[in-house]
Amino acid sequence: MKNKLVADIFREIAKLLELKGENPFRIRAYEKASQNIESLTQDVEVFAKENKLTSLPGIGQDLANKIKEIIKTGTLTQYEKLKKEVPKGLLEMMEIPGLGPKTVKLIYEKLKIDSIGKLEEAAKSGKLRKLDGIREKTEENILKGISLLKKGRERTPLYLALKIAEGFLEPLRQMKEVEKIEVAGSVRRRKETIRDIDILIVSKNPSEVMDKFVNLSYVREVLAKGETKSSVRAGENEIQVDLRVVEKESFGSALMYFTGSKAFNIKLRQLASKDGYKINEYGVFALTKGKEKKVAGRTEEEIFELFKMPFVAPELREDRGEVELALKNKLPKIIDRKDIKGDLHVHSKYSDGTSTIKDIALYAERMGYQYVGICDHSQGLKVAGGVSVKDVYAKIEEVRKINRQLKKVKVLCGTEVDILNDGSLDYPDSVLKEFDLVIAAIHSGFKQPQHQLTKRIVSACKNKYVHVIAHPTGRLFGVRDSYEIDFDEILKVASDYQVALELNCFPQRLDLNDINCMRARAKKVKIALGTDAHILDQMLNMDLGVSVARRGWLEKEDVLNCWSLDKLLKWLKK
Ligand SMILES: [Zn+2]
Ligand SMILES: [Zn+2]
Known part of the structure; x- marks a missing residue:
């Protein structure tokens, strides 16, 4: 799989072009191509072989040729040339969230700073603020960005960790020597970023399994190989993967122990000792007259039963009150993938998606959905193929026609309308009222002060045609942190005006995150799941969104996508 390599080179090119102050459309084209290829679940080489690269979103003939060159040679002539024109450290500096190319260039030209280390030093000693256009606040932000970057390097986003974990699980599962196999750790809890991957197996002949494990193609480096435990570094991120026999x-107690979280385990340990038990990775033991007797440990279910608790889903095990609720048998009935009846954010060819509305509808039908919301960008967002007012009417007609043809799936004609810098929307009300589903989103001005960004979202909520605020906090893994908003204020207005907030399931977004989903739920603000798919198979990212929803304690009533079509339509027409 060369997907990540291609994506990385394109992302770097975008940055290099930015440093050189090139045309923003060209830069954006590389960024988009990078994101789309990175999130592709199929192998980009297969597309290349079948000459189908141009069927991918944002890939024209020019980029297609470049992809082929990367697959063939491992790099790109244009990229190598660009790299020579720009000092290496500047690229690294641009990875600092919130630090744009203009500032990097300025700092380099005036102070000859060409590495993150030097930059950190200069920011700490207040040297940067002597430059024109750099204030104390900017300096603070740079330091914050550097620490964010350092943190990010230690952790791998969930979707990548899941891919790598599956790359190990799948071949091992097929071995006759493997009796049981399960991924534990934060992957099993579906945490949004992962530090290492823990795999547990039961096997009578572990040495065969260990041999296979350390020789799998994902492995970059073998850290340790033993009879009961081996560790490797795997994938481009060189994430550590541990296999334990x-x-x-x-198995149950080990699975529980290695699934964590640490805080959850501590809670359980306290509970155990109160009841006269001892719990560890080997089992639960009763202590009577100084003697230990094992009373549970074969399965997790058995252990929960012993503590008179229902099964606590791994996604809930964070010590956020779930243990107390479980003891009272009052755990939230969190949603399940099978509860999802539709996707509420998909892009079609009308904007920057690759598929026709009909194809999306048929794909939704194959996924077992009852409805799908097709939300293309609005007119002003030219870089993302925003839909002109004239085309809006054509789209509405097309959706009507398709809905007459299809029996199982209803297409909701939607828009992802841009919230402009002053808080107004990118279509007039006379156009907005024609849509079945209006999701509003911020795509520019991320660096505005908190009150201004909050005001923009608040005024979007107050528009009576807006149903959902898409990717409400704007974070993009590895690219930028959430923008600054007053989330409590937004929750209050969303609740007052009955606007839902999105849980965007795009792998680099997962926005809202679990904590913010919990906060929304507490204020009875509804959540809408949307994959933001630009290619059909990105609609499969619904699984990721459901994981976050589960971590956010969401129940069916909280999530629009779990509602029947009738109930949803009624709510949309409110
Ligand atoms: Zn968007
Ligand atoms: Zn979108």
Whole structure:
């Protein structure tokens, strides 16, 4: 799979072009191509072989040729040339969230700073603020950005970790020597970023399994190989993967122990000792007259039962009150993938998606959905193929026609309308009222002060045609942190005006995150799941969104996508 390599080179090119002050459309084209290829679930080489690269969103003939060159040679002539024109450290500096190319260039030209280390030093000693256009606040932001970057390097986003984990699980699962296999750790809890991957197996012949494990194609480096535990670094991120052999009799307690979280385990340990038990990775033991007797550990279910608790889903195990609720048998009935009846954010060819509305509808039908919301960008967002007012009417007609043809799936004609810098929307009300589904989103001005960004979202909520605020906090893994908004204020207005907030399931977004979903739920603000798919198979990212929703304690009533079509339509028409 060369997807990540291609994506990385395109992303770097975008940055290099930015440093050189090139045309923003060209830069954006590379960024988009990078994101789309990175999130592609199929192998880009297959597309290349079948000459189908141009069927991918944002890939024209020119980029297609470049992809072929990368696949063939491992790099790109244009990229190598650009790299020579720009000092290497500047590219790294541009990875600092919130630090734009103009500032990087300025700092380099005036102070000859060409590395993150030097930049950190200069920011700490207040040297940067002596430059024109750099204030104390900018300096603070740079330091914040550097620490964010350092943190980000230690952790891998969930979608990548899941891919790598599956790359290990799948071949091992097929071995006859493997009796049981399960991924534990933060992957099993579906945390949004992952530090390492823990895999547990039961096997009577572990050495065969260990041999296979350390020789799988993902492995970059073998850190340790033993009879009961081996560790490797894997994938482009060189994430650590541990494989442990455990006894069948202890599989449940080991799974629970290695799933964590640490805080959850501590809670359980306290509970155990109060009841006169001891719990560890080998089992639960009763202590009587100084003697230990094992009373549970074969399965997790058995352990929960012993503590008189229902099964606590791994996504809930964070010590956020779930243990107390479980003891009272009052755990939230969190949603399940099978509860999802539709996707509320998909792009079609009308804007920057690759598929026709009909194809999206048929794909939704194959996924077992009852409805799909097709929300293309609005007129002003030219870089993303925003839909002109004239085309809006054509789209509405087309959707009507398709809805007459299809029996199982209803297409909702939607828009992802841009919230402009002054808080107004990118279509007039006379156009907005024609849509079945209006999601409003911020795509520019991320660096505005908090009150201004908050005001923009608040005024969008107050528009009576807006149903959902898309990707409400704007974070993009590895690209930028959430923009600054007063989330409590937004929740209050969303609740007052009955506007839902989106849980955008795009792998680099996952926005709202779990904590913010919990906060929304507490204020009874509804959540809308949308994959933001630009290619059909990105609609499969719904799974990721459901994981976040589960971590955010969301129940069916909280999530629009779990509602029947009738109930949803009624709510949309409110
Ligand atoms: Zn968007
Ligand atoms: Zn979108």
